[in-house]
Amino acid sequence: MSSSESFYTQYACLYNNPLTCDRPFQTAQEIKGAKFCLECGFPATLAQQAEIKGNRGSYQVSSFLGVRGLGRLYSGIQLHDQRAVVIKEYLLPERSFNHQESSKRKETFKRVGGVNLADGRNQNFRLINYQEAIADEKTERCYLITNDIEPSQTLSKYLIAEGAMAESGVREVLNQVLQTLESLHSQKLLLPSNQVQKGLVHGNISLDSILIKLEKNQSFYIYLCDLSLWENLFIPASIPQPPPPKPEQDLKSLGLVAFYLWVGRTINSDNGQPLDPRDSQQWPNTNNDLKHFLYRLIGLENPFESAEIARQALSKLPKEGDINSFKPSVSPEQEKNRFRIPLILLAFLALLFLGGGIWFLFGMLSKSQEDYTDWNKLLTQFSDVTGVTRGKFIYTGEKNGTWTLVLTQSPESGKRLNELLTKPIPNVEATFNYEAVTTDTQNSSKPIEKVLTDNKYSLAITSLEDKVTDDLNKKPIAYDGLLVFVASTKKEGNLPTALGGQISLENLQKIYTGKIKNWQELGGSNLPITPYAPTEPEAISLFEKIVLKNDPQNIADFEKTVTNNKKETKDTLQQISSELRANKNPGIISFGILSKTWDQCNAYPLAIQVDDQKRPIQPLFHKLNRRSVTPEDNLCGKSRTYFDVKAFKTGSYALGYPLFVVYPKNDSRLEVGSLFADILTTRQGQCLLSKVGLVPLQSMPENYVCKSLP
Numbered sequence: 266m267s268s269s270e271s272f273y274t275q276y277a278c279l280y281n282n283p284l285t286c287d288r289p290f291q292t293a294q295e296i297k298g299a300k301f302c303l304e305c306g307f308p309a310t311l312a313q314q315a316e317i318k319g320n321r322g323s324y325q326v327s328s329f330l331g332v333r334g335l336g337r338l339y340s341g342i343q344l345h346d347q348r349a350v351v352i353k354e355y356l357l358p359e360r361s362f363n364h365q366e367s368s369k370r371k372e373t374f375k376r377v378g379g380v381n382l383a384d385g386r387n388q389n390f391r392l393i394n395y396q397e398a399i400a401d402e403k404t405e406r407c408y409l410i411t412n413d414i415e416p417s418q419t420l421s422k423y424l425i426a427e428g429a430m431a432e433s434g435v436r437e438v439l440n441q442v443l444q445t446l447e448s449l450h451s452q453k454l455l456l457p458s459n460q461v462q463k464g465l466v467h468g469n470i471s472l473d474s475i476l477i478k479l480e481k482n483q484s485f486y487i488y489l490c491d492l493s494l495w496e497n498l499f500i501p502a503s504i505p506q507p508p509p510p511k512p513e514q515d516l517k518s519l520g521l522v523a524f525y526l527w528v529g530r531t532i533n534s535d536n537g538q539p540l541d542p543r544d545s546q547q548w549p550n551t552n553n554d555l556k557h558f559l560y561r562l563i564g565l566e567n568p569f570e571s572a573e574i575a576r577q578a579l580s581k582l583p584k585e586g587d588i589n590s591f592k593p594s595v596s597p598e599q600e601k602n603r604f605r606i607p608l609i610l611l612a613f614l615a616l617l618f619l620g621g622g623i624w625f626l627f628g629m630l631s632k633s634q635e636d637y638t639d640w641n642k643l644l645t646q647f648s649d650v651t652g653v654t655r656g657k658f659i660y661t662g663e664k665n666g667t668w669t670l671v672l673t674q675s676p677e678s679g680k681r682l683n684e685l686l687t688k689p690i691p692n693v694e695a696t697f698n699y700e701a702v703t704t705d706t707q708n709s710s711k712p713i714e715k716v717l718t719d720n721k722y723s724l725a726i727t728s729l730e731d732k733v734t735d736d737l738n739k740k741p742i743a744y745d746g747l748l749v750f751v752a753s754t755k756k757e758g759n760l761p762t763a764l765g766g767q768i769s770l771e772n773l774q775k776i777y778t779g780k781i782k783n784w785q786e787l788g789g790s791n792l793p794i795t796p797y798a799p800t801e802p803e804a805i806s807l808f809e810k811i812v813l814k815n816d817p818q819n820i821a822d823f824e825k826t827v828t829n830n831k832k833e834t835k836d837t838l839q840q841i842s843s844e845l846r847a848n849k850n851p852g853i854i855s856f857g858i859l860s861k862t863w864d865q866c867n868a869y870p871l872a873i874q875v876d877d878q879k880r881p882i883q884p885l886f887h888k889l890n891r892r893s894v895t896p897e898d899n900l901c902g903k904s905r906t907y908f909d910v911k912a913f914k915t916g917s918y919a920l921g922y923p924l925f926v927v928y929p930k931n932d933s934r935l936e937v938g939s940l941f942a943d944i945l946t947t948r949q950g951q952c953l954l955s956k957v958g959l960v961p962l963q964s965m966p967e968n969y970v971c972k973s974l975p
Contacts, residue, residue: 272335272501275360277846279838279865283307284356285332291673293329294681300404304839307357308405311339317352317400317408324350324410333419334473334491335499340413343396349413350396361501370498371400373406376458378495383453385460392443393476393490398457408500408910409495420522421472429529432552434485439562439579441487442475446572448517449489450512456459468493468510470518472525481757500686516569520562524548527555627763639963644947647689653940658723660941661712664701666746666803667858667924667959668726672699676861685953689944697941700835704802713737713927716934724928724938728803731810738935739925740942743951744913746859746884746921747807749773750868752841752851753900759871760852761896763789767881769874770919772810776854778822784852797855798827799834804858811920834861842867856920859884860958863908866900873919882918884909910959918956924959 280286289302293309302309315326321399323344330338339352355374357367378398382390399408418426420438430438446467447585453464467474468488474491493510500506524542527549533540539549542563548556556812560566562575569575642652662668688696689917700722704711710732712725717736725735728745749768750948751760764787775781784792798805813819832840834857844851845867855868863871863885872881872893883893885906894906912918926945928938944950951961 272504273307273358273361275844275863276302276307277839278305278307278844279835279867281866284335284337287675289719290329290675293891294673300899301810306360306597308358310337311352311354315481316344317341317399317401317410319397319408319410321397323911324408325353325901326352332406334469335496336409336491336946343410343838346971349536351411351413353409353411354433355409355499357404357407357499361503366502367405371402372405374398374495376497377456377461378407378409378464379411379457380454380492380494382448383455386804390448391441391488392449393488395599398495398754407499410671411490412714417478418475419473420475420477420526423477423530424472424526424531424705429525435527436555436579436582437485438475438477438487438526439519440576441575441578442470442489442519442522445487445489446512446515447576450515450572463582465492465494466510467515468507469496469530470515470522472522472531475522477548479703484761512571513564513568516562516572516575517564520564524559525558529932530735558582624785631691634655637964637966639949640965643951643963644943646949647947648692649947650690650940650943651697652936653690653693653944654936656937657696658937658941659697659698659700659721660726661700661715661722663724664703664711665799665801666701667728667860669701670858671860671954671957671959674703674957676953682953682957686809686944716927716929720932720934723934724926726924726926728922728924729806730923730925733925733927736930737927738930739927740939740946741923741955742926742942742945743962744908744910744921745919745923746913746960747804747811747856748859748862748870748884749854749856749873749920751854752845752865753869753896754845754850758897760784760789760792761871762897763787764871766869766883766894766896767872767874769876769881770812771876773873774814774819777808777812777826778819788852789877792850792852793868795853796826797830797832797837797853798823799837799855799861800831801834801858804856805924808856811922838862838865838867858906859960863906863958869896869900870894875919879917882912884912884918884921906907908955910960910964921960 275366276283278286279288280345283289283305284307286305286307286360287300288304289307289309292299292301295311296303298312299309301307310329311326313326313328315836317324317326325344327340329344332338335352336353336355339354341350341352343350352496357370359367362370363637375398380392380394381395381963394412396410396412399866422431433725449467450464454465456462469491470489474489476490478486480486480487493507497507523540525540528540531540532538533544535549542548542559543565558579561569562577569578621908671898672686673681675681676685683699686697686699696922702711702715710725710727710729712722712727713729713732713734715722716725717734726742730739733739749766750873753759753761763784768787772781772787776794776851777798781787782794784794798808809815809820813823832855834855837853837855837857841853844853853868862868870883870885872883874881885894886892886909893909900906909918913921926938926942928934945954946962948965949965952965955961955965
């Protein structure tokens with residue numbers, strides 16, 4: 266199935282995919298009754314306690330869970346008996362579907378949305394039990410109501426959290442899914458229209474359409490969901506429609522799922538492309554029998570004729586630990602000549618290989634220990650922090666600053682960071698409630714003042730280190746920073762390319778003090794420079810300190826230059842996007858805090874050069890091969906960017922700075938502030954902060970996953 270990234274191009278989403286963007290969720294949280302995203306007009310998420318009426322009852326939304334496939338998921342209840350359900354919301358946004366298309370698909374959805382065995386059996390079927398398909402005639406939404414089988418997760422999330430699955434686990438996934446496909450392909454099935462159909466192809470087998478429910482004894486149950494029969498109804502007509510699926514497609518897709526689970530990833534780290542099972546180097550070397558089976562399942566050799574035959578072959582494979590029976594076929598002559606290499610040469614090669622292997626392994630282990638020494642010293646979970654006492658504590662930060670923003674982000678499970686930190690240790694009755702305050706000028710910090718003068722506030726979170734007085738302690742919890750960005754276009758005269766993807770602090774200062782006014786002066790085309798500045802006092806104060814050197818004349822010239830061009834960062838990004846869509850070549854340059862600028866693709870983040878003697882430092886890199894971002898990159902592609910922790914930790918990225926927890930030295934608030942900082946600097950805390958646009962204090966292993974709260 267096509268990626269949803271290309272489905273809703275009519276909506277000017279800053280993050281290029283309004284279905285997975287968090288702005289529709291934030292709009293619903295901030296504005297009661299909001300129906301559409303404030304930024305692009307895409308349908309907002311459903312509000313808590315919203316009611317959905319169907320033919321079999323009414324349902325109430327409890328919370329937003331996230332996105333799966335082509336729909337958004339919510340936990341909910343069936344009102345008449347309070348039974349837990351999962352609600353999958355599908356969208357037919359009016360800019361992507363005309364009225365006729367929308368009406369036709371709603372009618373079809375009501376007829377085919379959900380399927381069960383015609384005789385009512387569900388044992389070993391392992392398909393999600395569907396209750397009702399609802400099409401809202403007054404809105405752009407459809408809903409599929411299913412039984413709640415939580416706690417469960419998609420195999421995609423399992424892969425991210427746990428890494429590669431053991432051979433025995435892969436075999437069990439195959440066994441359970443093949444049982445389901447055997448029934449799905451051959452049994453009589455009942456559609457919502459009460460039509461009975463003999464056999465059905467899933468057509469959408471993937472890591473995202475297979476759920477795994479883990480049990481306490483390390484066993485698990487597998488469930489299939491999101492059949493193409495109704496999922497594909499929500500692909501816009503402007504997108505090429507998938508052909509009718511065939512049973513062999515299900516087998517091939519299942520083979521790829523098992524391949525990814527066994528290998529532990531889906532992307533080739535060498536080229537950033539999806540793993541190709543035809544590349545023998547990508548396969549584990551532990552079980553040739555399972556490898557041969559998957560070759561057949563994927564269709565690379567002698568494909569299985571049906572799910573039933575495939576499951577029979579799976580049951581006959583040697584158990585894990587047995588001698589592998591599958592070997593590459595060789596002729597008798599090849600077999601006889603295989604061992605005619607002189608023994609002395611073999612011994613020499615073995616010693617050489619062993620010595621090189623030991624040297625390589627020792628070097629890699631040393632590097633690993635060196636890279637993650639600081640990380641390995643951290644406590645693992647919030648609950649590992651001892652000494653936290655019961656009580657209600659209030660802390661503060663800048664209303665338009667970094668911390669206020671990141672608290673609204675959702676690093677995991679649809680929960681905002683603020684929810685995760687309000688009561689971080691479940692077994693301790695300690696709550697931390699956040700109240701933001703507004704600073705009137707760039708020369709002060711209201712949050713720090715509040716902690717100094719008002720005992721109501723236990724601590725503050727700030728990046729303005731120079732405003733911290735001797736009466737206060739400060740503990741770093743992460744790195745923050747500014748990104749300088751320019752419009753990025755593929756047209757001739759593309760600014761990032763003309764600038765070589767970089768800018769010096771000296772030239773940045775000259776632009777913002779009005780000394781350089783045309784991009785031609787910096788190697789670009791004859792294009793006026795339009796310098797913008799954000800409205801956050803925190804960002805302005807840090808820019809004045811780092812770039813303008815706190816020089817009064819520079820600051821006066823800066824204010825004169827940007828008098829009419831101060832905007833919220835999101836508004837500046839939106840303007841860049843609008844001008845690019847209008848086929849213009851905007852000469853805009855701006856800056857903003859990391860959490861508002863790093864994960865978008867309409868503007869290019871420039872590397873910063875301190876002086877001619879030092880190389881420019883680009884704070885963002887591609888995770889797959891740790892390659893810095895360049896102007897040639899498609900920032901709107903699937904390869905996400907990450908922060909270069911070392912550049913912030915060493916100070917080589919000139920626009921980076923620490924974010925601190927600040928608290929009094931000599932009163933009862935000392936312990937509270939210190940312990941809250943300790944909570945944020947556990948592995949769990951650092952990982953969560955990294956997901957909302959902050960830079961952790963130390964490098965973390967790339968496969969580390971934030972653990973959910975108990």
